Amino acid sequence: MYQISKLENGLENVQGFYCGATNVGMRTNPANSGVSDVDGDVAFIRSDIPCDISAVFTSNTFQAAPIKHFQKYPKDFKTDFILMNAKNANAMTGQKGIDDIDTLMSALKERQAVRNPIMASTGVIGYRLPLEKIASGFDNLDFSAKNSHLTARAIMTTDSFKKELAYKVSLEDGTSFNIAAICKGAGMINPAMATMLCFIITDADVPKTDMDALLLDASDASFNRISVDGDTSTNDTAMLLSNKTSMAYDKEAFQEALNTIMFELAMMILKDGEGANKLVAFEVKGAACEAEAKKASMALSNSLLVKTALFGEDPNWGRIASTIGASGVNCDDETLTIHYDDLLIYSSEFRELDTVREEKAYVIMKQESFKVTCDLGLGEASYTSYGCDLSYEYVKINAEYRT
Amino acid sequence: MYQISKLENGLENVQGFYCGATNVGMRTNPANSGVSDVDGDVAFIRSDIPCDISAVFTSNTFQAAPIKHFQKYPKDFKTDFILMNAKNANAMTGQKGIDDIDTLMSALKERQAVRNPIMASTGVIGYRLPLEKIASGFDNLDFSAKNSHLTARAIMTTDSFKKELAYKVSLEDGTSFNIAAICKGAGMINPAMATMLCFIITDADVPKTDMDALLLDASDASFNRISVDGDTSTNDTAMLLSNKTSMAYDKEAFQEALNTIMFELAMMILKDGEGANKLVAFEVKGAACEAEAKKASMALSNSLLVKTALFGEDPNWGRIASTIGASGVNCDDETLTIHYDDLLIYSSEFRELDTVREEKAYVIMKQESFKVTCDLGLGEASYTSYGCDLSYEYVKINAEYRT
Numbered sequence A, B: 001m002y003q004i005s006k007l008e009n010g011l012e013n014v015q016g017f018y019c020g021a022t023n024v025g026m027r028t029n030p031a032n033s034g035v036s037d038v039d040g041d042v043a044f045i046r047s048d049i050p051c052d053i054s055a056v057f058t059s060n061t062f063q064a065a066p067i068k069h070f071q072k073y074p075k076d077f078k079t080d081f082i083l084m085n086a087k088n089a090n091a092m093t094g095q096k097g098i099d100d101i102d103t104l105m106s107a108l109k110e111r112q113a114v115r116n117p118i119m120a121s122t123g124v125i126g127y128r129l130p131l132e133k134i135a136s137g138f139d140n141l142d143f144s145a146k147n148s149h150l151t152a153r154a155i156m157t158t159d160s161f162k163k164e165l166a167y168k169v170s171l172e173d174g175t176s177f178n179i180a181a182i183c184k185g186a187g188m189i190n191p192a193m194a195t196m197l198c199f200i201i202t203d204a205d206v207p208k209t210d211m212d213a214l215l216l217d218a219s220d221a222s223f224n225r226i227s228v229d230g231d232t233s234t235n236d237t238a239m240l241l242s243n244k245t246s247m248a249y250d251k252e253a254f255q256e257a258l259n260t261i262m263f264e265l266a267m268m269i270l271k272d273g274e275g276a277n278k279l280v281a282f283e284v285k286g287a288a289c290e291a292e293a294k295k296a297s298m299a300l301s302n303s304l305l306v307k308t309a310l311f312g313e314d315p316n317w318g319r320i321a322s323t324i325g326a327s328g329v330n331c332d333d334e335t336l337t338i339h340y341d342d343l344l345i346y347s348s349e350f351r352e353l354d355t356v357r358e359e360k361a362y363v364i365m366k367q368e369s370f371k372v373t374c375d376l377g378l379g380e381a382s383y384t385s386y387g388c389d390l391s392y393e394y395v396k397i398n399a400e401y402r403t
Helices: A065-070 A094-109 A131-139 A148-154 A208-220 A251-272 A290-302 A304-311 A318-326 A355-365 A392-400 B065-070 B094-109 B131-136 B148-154 B208-220 B251-272 B290-302 B304-311 B318-326 B355-365 B392-400
Strands: A002-006 A017-022 A042-057 A078-085 A117-121 A163-171 A176-184 A197-202 A237-242 A279-287 A337-340 A343-346 A369-375 A381-388 B002-006 B017-022 B042-057 B078-085 B117-121 B163-171 B176-184 B197-202 B237-242 B279-287 B337-340 B343-346 B369-375 B381-388
Touching: A002 A251, A017 A148, A042 A065, A042 A148, A042 A197, A042 A208, A065 A094, A065 A117, A078 A094, A078 A197, A078 A237, A094 A117, A094 A131, A148 A163, A148 A176, A163 A251, A176 A251, A197 A251, A208 A237, A208 A251, A251 A279, A251 A381, A279 A290, A290 A318, A290 A369, A290 A381, A304 A318, A304 A381, A318 A369, A337 A355, A343 A355, B002 B251, B017 B148, B042 B065, B042 B148, B042 B197, B042 B208, B065 B094, B065 B117, B078 B094, B078 B197, B078 B237, B094 B117, B094 B131, B148 B163, B148 B176, B163 B251, B176 B251, B197 B251, B208 B237, B208 B251, B251 B279, B251 B381, B279 B290, B290 B318, B290 B369, B290 B381, B304 B318, B304 B381, B318 B369, B337 B355, B343 B355
Parallel strands: A078 A117, A197 A237, A279 A369, B078 B117, B197 B237, B279 B369
Antiparallel strands: A002 A163, A017 A042, A042 A078, A042 A237, A163 A176, A176 A197, A279 A381, A337 A343, A337 A369, B002 B163, B017 B042, B042 B078, B042 B237, B163 B176, B176 B197, B279 B381, B337 B343, B337 B369
16 A cells, blocks of 8 residues: 655655756747746756666657767666756757767766766757857756756746646655656647657656656656647657665555656646647547557547637537548447547437537537547447647747747 | 640530539528528539549548448449539438438439439538428529539538639640539648538540549549648549540540649649648658658648748748658658758758848748758659648638537
């Protein structure tokens, strides 16, 4: 038995970790974001003790320089410092972009508090990092600070709110450990803006082999299930760092805490989804195999027509059905059923929406969050992905993002 | 040698064909469309002589009732009459939807002018056809009319303008034939609204075997290259009817005329693309094989982020590069080059946009139409698809379409 309890604030809850941010003048006041030009644009997470680190990265062929740089390290590499910056993704910058990281890492290592630094970036693709500006911030960073709020704000781009979470896990033997995370990415509905960064830190005594497997599983159950439009950013990164200082660990408890924190962060990203107002779960069940359930579910959460129907609160199930039919999975309109929450909205016997069911459907669709369940009626496999609506605001944010 | 010349108006140019439309009261005054409630909602194309017919249909598993109904006919089936309706797609209506077509076809056959009628529908998914309403129009249709304008308008849904075209093909031996077409679909950027219908008629003496092959090729070079968001409608249909009355034919000339008419119609759909302001060609060349070139090209024309960047006239090539990197094709940022029209906007030597090139890029992007060329630098294969921008108007139209 164990108990997982939510904590106030974020990263400062984890023993032996420090974090903070500064503004080196890269930020301008963005039109569609919760940050302003006085927020930080360079930030850090530091641990007294070098940490085991596990990471998952974007599948984009054009991985950004920080990802290529990180991947040069050996499997058993330990780090004590992550340098982060916003406003510039250091993506598509070639070998020079990688060399630039070496330059910054060398400058950092001259500081007494830093031994094995790594780097993560987010922002616009295609520009070299302003090295002098970034390095100028090193003097202003207090490496003994524990300021999670500022750190979480410093990595925001089009995010309208900062994302940080922390949990305490109490084990039966009286020991306990902490896990906390910050992440950024308002546009997981469109992560091609070099978008998603997530840093999870823990003082649990978790073995490196567990870390790798559990991070992969938790990613599949969280960030990989939120709607991505087929676009995948050059910079998407989730990292898990453990410094073991609590001496406490239980695999099952750790797994649940990690899954919880990553799923909640994914839902926060979706809720912040650029201009989005609604969070919708798309469960496809009754599929012949999980791959088909996933394919149909992801087709729904990625469909422009489904997204605009959600925004318009239009209960027409035709767009749902058509998207499933176009997804390429085995399906049959005689065995298919569609529910909005608990309301049967389509089956082969009830094809047309009568006024009573239509009124009920309107009520469901007006909620901030609801579930669309499509039962293919063909097998036992299921998969749930999560999407949001597409609003005017999305177009505005993405048309104006850079200019 | 042959000469192809554009004609005024549309379907009335083709010998032995008649067309017209009537309003049976299905139309309401749509908020975002070029049609009004006085336009027709039931229309026909008729030929004195039964026609050979070739057709290509949507790959959606949930093909609409008219498509299923048509596919029951033998390969050598000849038709003299197409009944069309807007406002109701007769899709996801099960066996009853197919039976409804039989009912309407029986009623039509009682008319002296009609022998082997077929049907095509467009509109909302999931409702039975209003049979009495539609049949009530048969008395008002003048089966000897030649009114292409009304017919083209009657099949519009969210289209802002009617789409009709006609060409005369003059052959070296002094003979000539005509080919004309109407089509509908403002949302080929989103054809899941049971959207695209295209009817091509000709008096050319084209053999049925040529018809099948040429229609397939022309579709691949036109409608299948315009951006479809991965969504494919339940009703997409392109039909080619020939009544041979001109006695004239030349395969090469006919192929060029058919390709021209279908490509121009596809571009008209894209220009009308719901709320779209820009038409952009995405050429991917230097690919290892055509399948890869097509995959990358379609990824670009379907990307929400690319579409919104076009709308925002943002010359940031990062979204183009990121989309190619995420498309899963072989690519390398060292060999990749990106051009907007003739302007080199990215190569491994010129990664950052300087002010001069950025200003030039702005000028190009402000055009109504331009070309994005991505050379992967890996092989000889190429593919071009066509897309449009994503505007506020698109969201508005699709949020409000049905309600």
